[in-house]
Amino acid sequence: MDRNDRLAAWEKHAGPSLLAASLLFLLAYAVRVLKPGMSPAAQGFWAAVTALTWACFVAEYLARLALSPDRQRFVRTRWLDLLVVVLPLLRPLRLVEAHDRQRLRRRRPRLALEARVMVYAGLSALLLGFAAALAVLHEERPVPDSSIHTLGDAAWWAVAALTTTGYGDAAPVTPWGRTVGAGLMFMGVALVGAVVGTFSSWLVRRFRQEGEG
Structure with a gap:
């Protein structure tokens, strides 16, 4: 071997x-x-x-x-x-990949390529958002001037960061919290963009097939 x-x-x-x-x-x-x-x-x-x-x-x-x-x-x-x-804290990226590998090794029916991309990116975004919310909550909770003091605050901030919405009602103020936030925004653009882009590509392909049929 x-x-x-x-x-x-x-x-x-x-x-x-x-x-x-x-x-x-x-x-x-x-x-x-x-x-x-x-x-x-x-x-x-x-x-x-x-x-x-x-x-x-x-x-x-x-x-x-x-x-x-x-x-x-x-x-x-x-x-x-x-x-x-x-x-x-970036372990969710490997966690989803490890789960996907185990599913494929058991020879379960494979999803279509578009579905696998959307599931992979969606789960990665969800788990990364959860991990980032925990990290920011850990750093921001003891700071009096922070607007993030509960898991709900941190989760709301993580959703806004992942989607790059940026409401501004909850934002980290500590250096490490802002570092986590910046990383989550960059990754959120890639992961959420992958889900939206793949879904749009699938819709276009289906409409083209129906038009040709």
């Missing part, structure tokens, strides 16, 4: 565990943000879960890098994998 086969086998067997670790990471981070008044023991437990799942991401990336036949090409072409290791 050559390196390509070993890498493919590793990714196949590590997929379910990686998906579970991604979900557990989001759960642990959400609990730590949404329940700040937990006991020290509970805080320590969920912090340990967060650190452990993060360590799993690092170990899994390093294992795939070691198994890759061309490590420089792996780093260059799998840049998203490295990015989500450095910034775990």
Whole structure:
């Protein structure tokens, strides 16, 4: 078995565990943000879960890098994998991809290309918005001048940022909160644009087929 086969086998067997670790990471981070008044023991437990799942991401990336036949090409072409290791809050991007791979490996009926793009981009936008709302809430809640103090405030801000609506009634004021907001706006344009553009392309194709029929 050559390196390509070993890498493919590793990714196949590590997929379910990686998906579970991604979900557990989001759960642990959400609990730590949404329940700040937990006991020290509970805080320590969920912090340990967060650190452990993060360590799993690092170990899994390093294992795939070691198994890759061309490590420089792996780093260059799998840049998203490295990015989500450095910034775990971007993990939803890999979470949706991991779920999609598992579904395809089980040979379930495949959706049409347009539907897969819309589902992939839509779920990515939803999970990224949730993760960004948690991150901004964590940073903004202790700041008196901030307009984001509850999960509802953060969720409303995340929807406005993803769609680039920008109502202005809720906006981060801390440096890290604004950094998260800027990143979410750029990603929101790409993800929401992918959903709208793909749906529009599908409509045009259907109307053309009906016209030709």
